[in-house]
Amino acid sequence: MGGLPKFTRPKGGQELSCNLYVANCGPAVGLTLDRIASAFSSFGTLKGVYPADETGCRVIVSYHDHTSAHSALKALNQNPSRDLGGRSLHIRYSIERPSWPAKASDSVQVYLEASELNIPGIYLIHDFVSPQQEEQLLAAVDARPWHSLAKRRVQHYGYEFRYDIRNVNTHQPLGEIPSFVACVTERIPLFRNLNEAVDISLDQLTVNEYPAGVGLSPHIDTHSAFEGSIYSLSLSGSCIMEFRAYAGDTNSSNLLRKAIYLPPRSMLLLSGEGRYAWQHYIPHHKVDMVKDTMIRRGPRRVSFTFRKVRKGPCQCDYPQFCDSQKVKHDD
Template identity: 60%
Template structure:
C-alpha cells in the first residue's frame, strides 16, 4: 500500500493503467517532483506526481491517458535515465487502492420471504427478465417526472397525495399504461393468491431513488388502498426493513426518517429485514401490509450476510395498488386510520 492512495499489486504488469509506480526516483535521491513531472511529461500529460510511501525514493506518476503511461514504461523501465541523474528506474503499473467499506447496518438480512417469516410478505426473484426491466425503465424515462425533495416520482391511475398520504379517489388519471400490461398479467398469477384476492390493480406509483436515498418508515394508509401492495424493484437492489410495534407503544410518525435507532428504542419493536434484488417482486398483504412499518435505510452500502453490496446509481420501484372504496375494516385497529379512536 502507498501513502498516496495507490497500490502496486503483484501481477499487474499486464493490466494497463494511467498510473505508474516508479522506484529509485524521488526527493531522497535528489529528484524533485517538478523534475520528475517534466521528464515523464514528454510522454503525455501528467496529472500529478505523488510520494508512493515515506521513503522519498518511490513515487506515483499519474498520466491523463493510459497510452502515455505505456510509452513511459516502455522507454524508461530498467534503463538509466540521463535526465534523472542517470538513475535506473523500476516501473510498474499502479491502481487506486481499494478502500475498505463497511455498512453500519447490523440487522441480519433475509434473502427470501420464508426466511423472513412475516405473515403476508412474499418475494419472487427474477419476476421479470432483464429485457423487460430495460423496456420498463425506457418507458418511464421518456415520461415526465414529478420532483420531490430527494427523489422523482410518476403516478398513474390515481395520484398519491404526499401531504395527506392518501389518494383522491374521485380524480381519475386514466387506465394504467400499456407498458405495464405484462406485469399486471403476471401479478394475477402471483404465488399464494386465490381468485378472490387477485383484484385488478388501478394505481401505480413509480419512484426513482438515487444512491443513498431510502424511504421513511411507514404503513401505507389503510383507507387509501386495499389489501394487496406489489412492489417491483428495477435497476438496483436495496434492503427493506420491517418494524412492528407492540400495542400501546410508541411508533415513529410516518414523516420522520428513523435511520439509526438506539438500543433502548430497538427493544420496543420487532425488526426484520430482507434483501430486494433487481427484478424482484415484493408482495405486502395481510399482517405484513397492515401492521408492519416498512422502511428502506438511507445507505449507499448494505451488508448482506458476509457481502458488502453497493447501491447502484439509481433504483426504480413500480408500486401497484388498488384504491379502496370505503373504510378499512381490518383487524389491526392500532394502525388503521379508519378505526382509530380520535
C-alpha cells in the same frame, strides 16, 4: 449478486499494495470486467476486478500479492495495452477500506427470501420480469414527464397519491393504468400460487426513481387509501427493505426489525399483517451489507408500486394502525 469492496489511496502515496486503481478502463469504454481480468491475470493470480465507482470508466484490479500488482503497474501504467485494444491506462496503488463498524443499534439480519422473514403476508418473486422487459419499462417511464420531490422523482397513474395527506382523491381519476405495464400485470396472478386470498385487481400505479443513497422513511401505507395487497417491482438497482414493528403498543421500546434484499427485477408483495401492521423502510445507504457482503447500489433504482384504491373505510384486524378505525373510535 456480487459484493463491491471499498478502496482508497494509500496514505503514504505509492507504497506497495495488492490492489490497483485503473482509470480509462471499464465497461463504459468498451472493456468488460472479464476482459480486464484476462489482461491483468498474466502478471499474477487475481482476487477480482471490481468497478471503482458508478461511471464504468475505472476499476480496481486486486491481486493476492503485491509483487504481481507491482509488475502490472510497471508494465501497463500509461502504456498502450494490446490485450485491451491499445488503450492507455492510468494506474496507481489502492488499498481496501475496512467494512464500516456496524453499531449494535443498526445491525439487522438481511434475508434473501421472504419465507426467511417469517412475517405473514410478505412474499418475494425473483426475476419477475426479464432484462429486456426491464429495459422497455424504464424506457417507457423515461419518455414520460417526471414530478420532482425533495430527493426523488415520481409518476402516478390511475390515481394520484397525495403525499401531503398520504391519501388519494377518488373523485379525480387520471385514467387507466398504462398499457406498457401489461408485461407486469399479466404475471400478478402468480402470487395466487403463494396466497389464494391476495387481491390481483389493481387500478393505481406509482413509479418512484431513487438516486444512489436515497431511501424511504419508515411508514405503513395509509389503510383507508388502498386495499390489502401492495406490489412493488424493483428495476435498475437493488436495495434493502427493512420491516419494523413494536412488540406491544407503539410506545414500547421493544422494536422488532427484519430486512430483505430486493434485487433488480424482483417483485415484492405486502399483504395481511405485513401490509397493515409492519412499517417498511429503505435505509439511506449507497452500499448495503447482505450476509457479510457489501453490495453497492446502482446510480438509480426505479420502483413500480401497484395498488387498488379503497372506496370505503378499512375494516382490517389491526385497528391500532388503522386510520379508518381510529376515526371511528374517536367519534
